[in-house]
Amino acid sequence: IGTGKTLMLRLMMDDLPDRFETALILSPHLSRLELLLAIFQDIGLPIPTDNTASLDSLLRILNDHLYALAQQGKKLLIVIDEAQNLPDESLEQLRLLSNFETDTQKLLQIVLFGQPELRDKLAQNNMRQLAQRVSIMETLSPLSKQEMVSYILHRFKKSGVYEMPRSFATTDLLWRFTKGYPRLINKIMSRTLLVAYAEKETRISRKIVREAIASLNTPKQKGRFSTLALRWATGFLLLLLLFWGVAFSPLRLTNTISIDRQAISGWIAQGAAWTTSLGEDGERALASWHEQGLAWLNGLINESSQPSQSPQTLPLPAPPSPPSPLPQEEKNDPAPAGEPVAESERLEYPSPFMRGPQ
Structure with missing residues (x-):
């Protein structure tokens, strides 16, 4: 498709x-x-x-x-x-x-x-x-990463942008979301230009591309974000258990913690968006931590539900360690020789609205 x-x-x-x-x-x-x-x-x-x-x-x-x-x-x-x-x-x-x-x-x-x-x-x-009776059956595969870059640059040339950038740093972000499907590439790039125009930007940055992707709100992006939000919600619960020492009983919690729900929701959403920026490796690390956390939580519930003469001294299993919080995506790209980097999120990219020589 x-x-x-x-x-x-x-x-x-x-x-x-x-x-x-x-x-x-x-x-x-x-x-x-x-x-x-x-x-x-x-x-x-x-x-x-x-x-x-x-x-x-x-x-x-x-x-x-x-x-x-x-x-x-x-x-x-x-x-x-x-x-x-x-x-x-x-x-x-x-x-x-x-x-x-x-x-x-x-x-x-x-x-x-x-x-x-x-x-x-x-x-x-x-x-x-x-x-x-079928003599030939062929499958039209999505573009490879390099083919995707060539396709985008070709479209820019056709639209009149003759000076191509030396580094197209949003390539990884586009590739992770589109997986090389031309229809998605076209939609995101068209929306990217629209967002840049609306914000009066003359250069394409990661921030602009992320806003364009978010504005499309495709089922694929929405479902992926929901899964990540669920994992981060589980991670937040594990952190609560770790830092506040909540103990379970068969019928009720022995401690009650009042927490700002809006703050929790914002934290979960930011965590899901952050994981999206990490790429597939980051998602796999978070998924592994999510599974370990669920196993730890189940073990905690099972242990607390057993009758004990001294429930206050109930030994708890050690919780799993979360993945490293430093996303590789956010590291600044090396600047080309002789050119300063204005902002970590800004790319030195020629304006898509300026036509080249006729």
């Missing part, structure tokens, strides 16, 4: 040689009959108007048309986007269409564009006959 398959489809359609007649299907929620009617409509074949069109009659008309194309040295190419949404009966109809051939050649070719669910559907047992 978001790797550019539909764009590739259109580029392919624009670059097809004249020997292909094309039928492009963009809405694949079609029955067998509706699929044939959509093909007829796209290639301009007449459709019976007496409401007596059947699968057999349409297939005969299509077969005659394909033979006529073959006489002209042409072939029909059926292209279907979002093919994972095709019903099984329509996929079976496509398999039957692939049987149209002469003694020397196929009369049509079929290209399916779809999301990963299409591969899963073709792997099903009832689709094995169709899968056996």
